[in-house]
Amino acid sequence: MPKVISYTPPWLSRPSPGASLFSSTAPKDGSPRSSKDVEYTGPSRTLARRGNEVFTVVDNQIRWSSLTRLKDDWQQRARSKTSASQKTDSDSAAPYRTLSVPVYEQIRQLIPSPNGAFLAIVADHTVFIAVLPDSSHLSAADQAAIRVKTYQLGPTTHVIPESPVVSALWHPLGVYSNVGGCLVTITEDAAVRVWELDRNNHWSFDRPTVAIDLRKLVDGSSSDQDFAPSGFGKNKGFSADFVDMEVASARFGGIGSEKEDAWAAMTLWIAMKPGDLYALCPLLPSKWRAPSAAVPSLSAAVIPKMSALEEDPLDYEDQLTACRQQYEWLAEIDNQEPLQIVPGSATEPESEILTRPANLSAIPKLQGPFRVDTSDEVDDLDLCDILVVAAKADTDALMMGEDDELAIDSGDDKSSATLICLSSRDGRVYICLALEGVEGQWLPKSRKNALQVPGSEPSDLLLVEALDIVRKEHQSVDTWPMFTPDAHSRYSFFVTTSHSVVFISLSSWIQRLEGELQSEDTAGSDFRLQILCEGNASVLEPIIRVDEDANPSSNQPFHLPASLVYHDYDLGYFLLTSHASHSYAAVLEKPDFFPSFSLESDAQATNSPTIPPHRPPYQVPSILYSDSPLEFFVDKHVPHRYRSSLKEPVLLSPATLDLVAAAHRILSAHTNALERAASDLFRRCERLQGELRDQLGQVSDVADRIKGVSSEIGEDGQRKEGSRSGASLDRRMEAAKDRQTQLVQRYETIRNKVLKSGGRPLSEKESSWFSEVEALSESFAKERKEGDVQQISQRLEAVKEIATDMLTEAKSAAARVSLATDPGSPASPSSAQPRVPQRLQRAKIADAMKMVERESAVIESITTRLARLNTIV
Structure with missing residues (x-):
């Protein structure tokens, strides 16, 4: 959890010149908000x-x-x-x-x-x-x-009468240079377009290379159909999908790293406003950048899966068809030579520039809908933004059968499941897991006289947690929460709302979850997973909070833009956002220097004096340094034919009344904003005085306590004789020491109990002995229930007789062996028979004695248990 070291730095605050970076130079004429700014609700x-x-x-x-x-x-x-x-x-x-x-x-x-x-x-x-x-x-x-x-981009595509653009994403696997790149645009009417830009080819800015209408693709049954969006001005008709498939936001499932799942960077996730999610995989430009481990990892996953499905093709026909399509797609990639090899760097590994396979369609199958079951009565979630964190690469499957280890370090901050975070208009964040993931799928080619039905079925995402991040007084229809990834952890991110920036971290929970998913010992795993899912998965911390009263003169709807996160040697760990000529920033503590909390530090914090809240510094409202709106009153509000009359004596007429009323409206709005800014400053000064008064009182109390203690201490550091507070201080010190000793003893007792209860797994010998004791106890318990105490005593006597007979036989056998080894005894063998070496004889005798001793110990142990059970009965 990052700790806020300080808020907006002085080099971004007035009177520093850096504050003018966000300051508006437009004249403040007091005019009301434009309808365009008020009605807009979007990112x-x-x-x-x-x-x-x-x-x-x-x-x-x-x-x-x-x-x-x-x-x-x-x-x-x-x-x-x-x-x-x-x-x-x-x-x-x-x-x-x-x-x-x-x-x-x-x-x-x-x-x-x-x-x-x-x-x-x-x-x-x-x-x-x-x-x-x-x-x-x-x-x-x-x-x-x-x-x-x-x-x-697309002069005849993205035009004013058409649907607005909700997301524009640079493709993570695109080929980028100073000449070109790859951009993906998604409009509100569910149209996805892939633009492969080239400055040497102006047509690349006019027409997309891939254009998909998701409302057509969701009902598609063949790859030969036309899924292109309708042209400008054409009648699109009406469909129920117009409401259910209204796009809120889109995000790629990965960043193109070799440490993540190879399908992730090719997957485009689209979040619809009602709450459904769809996925396009693989969505690639004609030339794409393949990380070094992407193609081998896909082959290592697809080939064994296809071999397993071919053993039973009737039960898994659909899965086998999709797997064969993936195999054909990968086979064409393996057979082509790279167009270019991009050398690696300190941050990026080596990669290859490949062409998109042509044996399958460039338009993949639309997978989904993926739904989130919130158990609420309201079906529509009214989603705003989406954040996807890719699953880690399966290095075990990639290196199966290889002696050398792969140089990819997945790290602890990785999960084998895809994390999906969603934000809604009511200020909630839904954290979900896609355990199965998304793989490449395509629609089949059309066949004659064949009825084809789309095979896409809805599936549910695992809802981990739902968080409320917006205060009730700030919940409005204009709220549009937006995600910003963290610079340190893949499973930490910032959420920017209309009035605040909140930090959410899942790193600790993901590590514990992945430890349970990858654990070889599954004993008690269900219970531990249930505890993990029922508990709090995330850690939430508000970073920046802004009051709307801080900018009373703003003509814009109050909503902070998506924040930026910097992590640099010069800037440190820095968070930045702005609104209405003001910058709002926070300098955060780096995760490498996060303090480790203990019981002792918590106890000290509990007994420490109350610390005042750490709030952002005061930002001077822009109304206090803006120009007077009456300076532009004549140019904007007085008709040209009436301007000459302003230099003449005032006449009582309707035109003069309208002019005075218009000036009064503008001046009253300006003075009202000035009054609100001044009253806000007055309230802050009063609050500051109260806090300073409380702080002075606390400092005075601490000074009196220190003075009382120091008055009883002499110059030599020893307590003066006859001091009245000496006995009480000694008693308090002894009580503290006793309390510390008791806490240490309790800790050691609990620690020993935990170690004894399950500190290490049982060995095979201990497990077999435990099973034998359980079987014996069940047998005795059954006989005790039947009331046959006589049978237990008879069995005990029989065991004792058997033990005595075995000891007698062992002793006689040992005596015979000793006589046989004596060369002068009558039982010694003749010289004609083969002679056994004495060393071998002694070894055999030692083994026999050890076996006898072991059997004797077992018999004595059983005898003791039987006697104890008989006594209990």
């Missing part, structure tokens, strides 16, 4: 990062800045004592660059490409691809706006 990802750089949208303009540069400039300015003129010159330069792009709709999302060469700009209905300049070019001294090269 807001207006913050993006490239290394230590940040891109943000302010006044529908894209701004760029380097956070490291902002921090360094502020530190240098704080260390150096420059003159007032130098400060004015340095502060006048804007700490950001503006990227000029021809986007006229409201920008909703910014998505940088994996290599940082492109920036996808998603508006309400249109998508633009901007070619990003290098950071050195953006860091130049020139502060003028930069007009970047921009391409509109």
Whole structure:
């Protein structure tokens, strides 16, 4: 769990120049919110990062800045004592660059490409691809706006009358360079398009290479059907799927790493607003990047599975057909030569550039729906966003029969099941597990005179936990929770809501769950898994909370954009978000330095004085430093024909009344915002005074206690004679020592009991002895129930007689053997017979004696038990 070290740093707060990065330059005229901003409910990802750089949208303009540069400039300015003129010159330069792009709709999302060469700009209905300049070019001294090269993606596809774009994802297995890349767009009407961009081919920005209408594909029965979305302006008719398949968000199942399941990065998960989930696997561009272990791991999983299914093909006909399709698809990949081999680096392993197989359709089968059973009366979950964490690679199956170990380290932070997290409009997060996973599937080819029915059946996801992350006073229809992956753990993430940023971690629970799933000793596994699933799986911690009253002058609907997470040597572990000319950030403690809590530290924390709440620093509302709205009143609200009358004496007329009423409305809204900002500052000052008063009282109490203790101590460090508090202090010290001794004894007692109850597994000898004792006890218990005490005593006497006879026979046998070994005895063999060596004879005798002693010990033990049982009876 990350600990908040501090909130918004000073180099992003006023009066630092870095605060102007998020400040709006548009005049505050007091006009009401536009209908476009009020009605929009969807993802807001207006913050993006490239290394230590940040891109943000302010006044529908894209701004760029380097956070490291902002921090360094502020530190240098704080260390150096420059003159007032130098400060004015340095502060006048804007700490950001503006990227000029021809986007006229409201920008909703910014998505940088994996290599940082492109920036996808998603508006309400249109998508633009901007070619990003290098950071050195953006860091130049020139502060003028930069007009970047921009391409509109699908001018006849993503247009204003069409369905809005809900998600734009860079394909994790795409081939990226300074010339091209691969982008996948998903619209609200369930249309998926794969764009293979190439700056040398402008047609690649106009037409997608793969276009799929999921509402057609869900009912598809043959790969020969036309699943392309309907063209612009065509009548699409009506279907029940229009409501059930309204897309909320989409996410790829992996990041293209060799440590995860090979199918994951090829799988596109689509979350529908009512609550159903669908999967497309494999969804690939014509040229794709294959990690070094992807194809071998797929072959190692598909070939044994097909061999097992072919033994009983009638019962597993559907599975065998899908497995044969996978085999044909992999066979074509194995037979082709790589187009290019990408060398590995410190962060990325070596990979190959391959072409998509042509023997099967480029459009896979739509798998699903996958559903979440929440046991609620309401069927529609009204989903917002989805986060998928891929299962780990099966290295055991890949290296089966190999002597060398694979150099892939799965680590402890991995799970053999796919984790799916969903967020809903009511402020809930659903954490689910897909235990079976998703594999590649295709629709069969059409056959004549054959009735084909789609074989997709709904399946349920395992709901692990449902969390409420939004306060009741902040629950509204405008809430759209969004996920941001953590920089340290795959199973930790941040959730940004309208007024807060929350951290959720599943790392500890996943490790315990995977330990039970992979354990070879299954004794008690069902019970432990039930306890794991019934308990709390996640750890939730609020990181940032923002009050809407902090920005009373904002004309935008209050909703924080999706937060960014930085982990760098210069910035540390840094969380950033913003809204309405303000930045909200938190400096977090790195997981490597998380404190380890113990009973002693908890006890000390319990007895420590009350610590005041750690809240973000005060942000000055923008209304206090904004321009007066009356400065632009004449230009925006007074008709041109009436402007000349403003210089004349005031006449009592309806036009003058309307003019005064309009000015009053604007001025009253401005003064109301000023009053709210001032009252908020007044309340904060009063609260600060109260907290300071409480702190001073606590400090005074501690000082009195210290003074009382120190007054009884002399200069030599010993307590003065006759001190009144000496006896009480000694008693308290002795009581504390006794309490510590009792706690240690209790701990050792519990520890010994746990070790005795099941500290180690039983050996085979102990297990057999335990079974023999149980069988004997059951026999005796049966006879005691029947009341046959006489039979027990007879059996005991019979056992004693048998033991005596066996001892007598053993002694006589030993005597005969000793006589036989004496050469002078009459029983000694003649010289004509073969002579047994004495060493062998002694060894045989020793073995016989040991056997006799062992049998005697067993008999004595049984005799003792029988006597004790007889006494009990």
